[in-house]
Amino acid sequence: MSALLSPGGAAAQLIRRDLRLAMRRPGEWLQPLGFFVIVTVLFPLALDPELSRLRDMAPGVIWVAALLSSLLALELLFREDGQDGSLEQLALSGLSLAWLLLAKTCVHWLLTGLPLVIVAPLLATALGAPVAALPGLLAALLLGSIALSLIGAIGAALTLGLRRGGTLLALIVLPLAVPVLVFGAQATALAIALEPLAGPLYLLGALAVLAATLAPLAAAGAVRISLE
Amino acid sequence: MLEWLSMGGNARFVWPSYAFTLLVLWLNIRWARQAARANRNEAKRRLAMQRSEP
Amino acid sequence: MAWTWFHRFGSPPHFYRIAGKLVPWCAVLAALACAGGLLGGLVLAPSDYLQGEGYRIIYVHVPAAILSMMAYALMATAAAVGLIWRMNVAYAVAASCAPVGASFTVIALVTGSLWGRPMWGTYWVWDPRLTTELLLLFLYLGYMGLRGAIEDSGRADRSSAVLAIVGVINLPIIHYSVDWWNSLHQGHTLLKFGRPSMPPSMYVPLMTMIVGFMLYFGAVLLVRARGELLRRERTARWLLDVVGEA
Numbered sequence: 001m002s003a004l005l006s007p008g009g010a011a012a013q014l015i016r017r018d019l020r021l022a023m024r025r026p027g028e029w030l031q032p033l034g035f036f037v038i039v040t041v042l043f044p045l046a047l048d049p050e051l052s053r054l055r056d057m058a059p060g061v062i063w064v065a066a067l068l069s070s071l072l073a074l075e076l077l078f079r080e081d082g083q084d085g086s087l088e089q090l091a092l093s094g095l096s097l098a099w100l101l102l103a104k105t106c107v108h109w110l111l112t113g114l115p116l117v118i119v120a121p122l123l124a125t126a127l128g129a130p131v132a133a134l135p136g137l138l139a140a141l142l143l144g145s146i147a148l149s150l151i152g153a154i155g156a157a158l159t160l161g162l163r164r165g166g167t168l169l170a171l172i173v174l175p176l177a178v179p180v181l182v183f184g185a186q187a188t189a190l191a192i193a194l195e196p197l198a199g200p201l202y203l204l205g206a207l208a209v210l211a212a213t214l215a216p217l218a219a220a221g222a223v224r225i226s227l228e
Numbered sequence: 229m230l231e232w233l234s235m236g237g238n239a240r241f242v243w244p245s246y247a248f249t250l251l252v253l254w255l256n257i258r259w260a261r262q263a264a265r266a267n268r269n270e271a272k273r274r275l276a277m278q279r280s281e282p
Numbered sequence: 283m284a285w286t287w288f289h290r291f292g293s294p295p296h297f298y299r300i301a302g303k304l305v306p307w308c309a310v311l312a313a314l315a316c317a318g319g320l321l322g323g324l325v326l327a328p329s330d331y332l333q334g335e336g337y338r339i340i341y342v343h344v345p346a347a348i349l350s351m352m353a354y355a356l357m358a359t360a361a362a363v364g365l366i367w368r369m370n371v372a373y374a375v376a377a378s379c380a381p382v383g384a385s386f387t388v389i390a391l392v393t394g395s396l397w398g399r400p401m402w403g404t405y406w407v408w409d410p411r412l413t414t415e416l417l418l419l420f421l422y423l424g425y426m427g428l429r430g431a432i433e434d435s436g437r438a439d440r441s442s443a444v445l446a447i448v449g450v451i452n453l454p455i456i457h458y459s460v461d462w463w464n465s466l467h468q469g470h471t472l473l474k475f476g477r478p479s480m481p482p483s484m485y486v487p488l489m490t491m492i493v494g495f496m497l498y499f500g501a502v503l504l505v506r507a508r509g510e511l512l513r514r515e516r517t518a519r520w521l522l523d524v525v526g527e528a
Contacts, residue, residue, distance in 0.1 A: 154444075154448055158428060158441050158444060158445055159428070159431070162431050162432065163431075164431070165431070168424070168427050168428060168431055171420065171423060171424045171427055172424040172427075172428065172445060174420070175417045175420045175421050175424065175449075175452075175456065176448065176449070176452050176456075178417060178456050178459060178460070179452075179455050179456055179458075179459035182459040182460070182462065182463045183459060183462075186463070186466060203459075207455070214451070218444060218447075218448050221444050222441060222444045225437060225440040225441050225444065226437065226441065228436075228437060232324075232325070237334070237335075238334065238335055238336035238400050241336060241339065241396045241397065241399055241400050242335065242336060242338055242339055242396075244396060245339045245342055245343070245392070245393040245396045245397070246342060248389065248392050248393065248396075249342040249346065249389050249393060252385050252388060252389050253385075253389075253498065255385070256381070256382055256385050256502050257502060257505075259381065260378075260382075260502045260505040260506045260509075261505060263506055263509050263510075264505050264506060264508055264509030265509070266509070267509030267510065267512045267513045268509060268512055270512075270513065271512040271513065271515075271521060274516070275521055275522060
């Protein structure tokens with residue numbers, strides 16, 4: 001990469017590179033989606049398959065499943081680049097590491113978060129949600145999954161290279177993700193009840209914006225510390 | 229006196245609360261002193277090793 | 283003038299010595315304050331209009347909950363100071379806050395649960411304060427877990443500092459979201475009293491207990507911090523004087 005690259009150009013190159021690398025191993029990147037579906041399916045099996053009862057549980061089930069699969073997906077964010085030294089190159093490049101990490105997180109979300117958002121309406125319908133609830137559900141999950149990817153990036157950066165980092169990652173990220181869970185699940189519940197959900201949706205949006213501005217900074221700091 | 233001890237019938241919640249609190253506070257003192265002592269000994273050992281090196 | 287104080291406080295040998303002198307004072311004052319608070323709370327304060335005698339648990343529950351939050355705030359502040367000014371003293375203080383703060387969280391949870399039982403009939407209610415305390419406990423455990431998982435002491439200090447700062451920024455958001463969630467589902471609140479506000483005979487012992495707990499925290503923190511500081515100062519000359527005598 002030329003030292004004369006603009007931040008926008010560098011981000012675009014990084015995004016293209018990450019997408020190309022991910023396409024070589026699509027299976028890996030589809031696993032979180034599979035996990036999301038399986039976990040959601042477990043609930044009717046464990047409980048009552050009666051749709052009216054499932055409908056009450058649907059917000060909680062979908063959001064917890066989404067949270068857990070986003071945790072699983074975090075492993076993929078920095079693992080390769082951390083191991084082969086590309087992350088170090090990014091840190092040394094002289095460009096804003098926070099900006100570059102934001103770009104990386106965007107790609108990560110496109111590959112792991114967006115599929116969840118797309119599949120969720122199908123699962124929600126299977127859990128008894130009415131069709132009119134789906135736009136609200138989509139909006140909530142869109143904002144929530146973005147926030148979760150960004151918050152998770154901080155955890156991934158902190159646990160970079162640690163043995164058994166997975167369980168520690170969960171312990172670190174889940175408390176921080178609680179606000180997203182609370183507002184997201186409530187928004188979904190309101191959507192399913194066909195009631196206005198602007199309130200929690202705005203709060204979710206605020207969380208997503210806050211995460212987009214602050215999380216990359218924290219993640220960049222954490223990456224630099226982890227690489228020393 | 230007995231009436232005070234029974235705490236209006238809630239004795240089995242009030243007194244264990246205080247007992248548990250006291251226990252944890254005491255344990256914290258113990259752990260803190262143990263940790264400080266261990267760190268002090270380790271520092272002593274480290275210094276002794278440094279001094280014995282040429 | 284303030285800067286020289288700050289730098290002197292941040293200097294390890296000074297901190298070590300001053301902390302050593304402060305510990306007995308804090309300990310004695312803590313014992314006195316707690317004794318006074320317990321006397322006021324357990325014996326002198328009247329019984330509550332709604333809850334009878336069972337409310338007296340607040341004299342340990344509330345101070346523990348308040349201290350658990352203060353300890354986290356102090357931990358994050360010390361961690362930030364350590365990161366910005368690369369101060370071993372600050373890192374030592376931050377590391378020492380965690381186990382004590384976590385213990386306070388556990389006290390708050392257990393006493394809160396025991397308080398809830400006579401009030402609501404179950405040992406656990408999804409009360410906003412208890413739920414936030416539970417999440418705070420996880421934040422502490424995450425901090426201590428991250429520290430424990432990193433072998434290099436410097437990286438452990440710095441990484442956990444970032445986590446503490448992220449946590450403290452998140453804490454009000456978490457607290458707000460839990461309150462919001464609780465109000466939606468018409469949950470129970472633990473801290474309800476018969477009168478609209480607490481009379482001084484109840485209020486004063488509570489404040490005294492809080493002060494007592496703060497002094498206790500200070501004493502235990504300083505004891506731990508001195509040890510933590512020794513661990514971080516590798517080749518400093520002052521160690522010889524200090525450790526030789528110990």
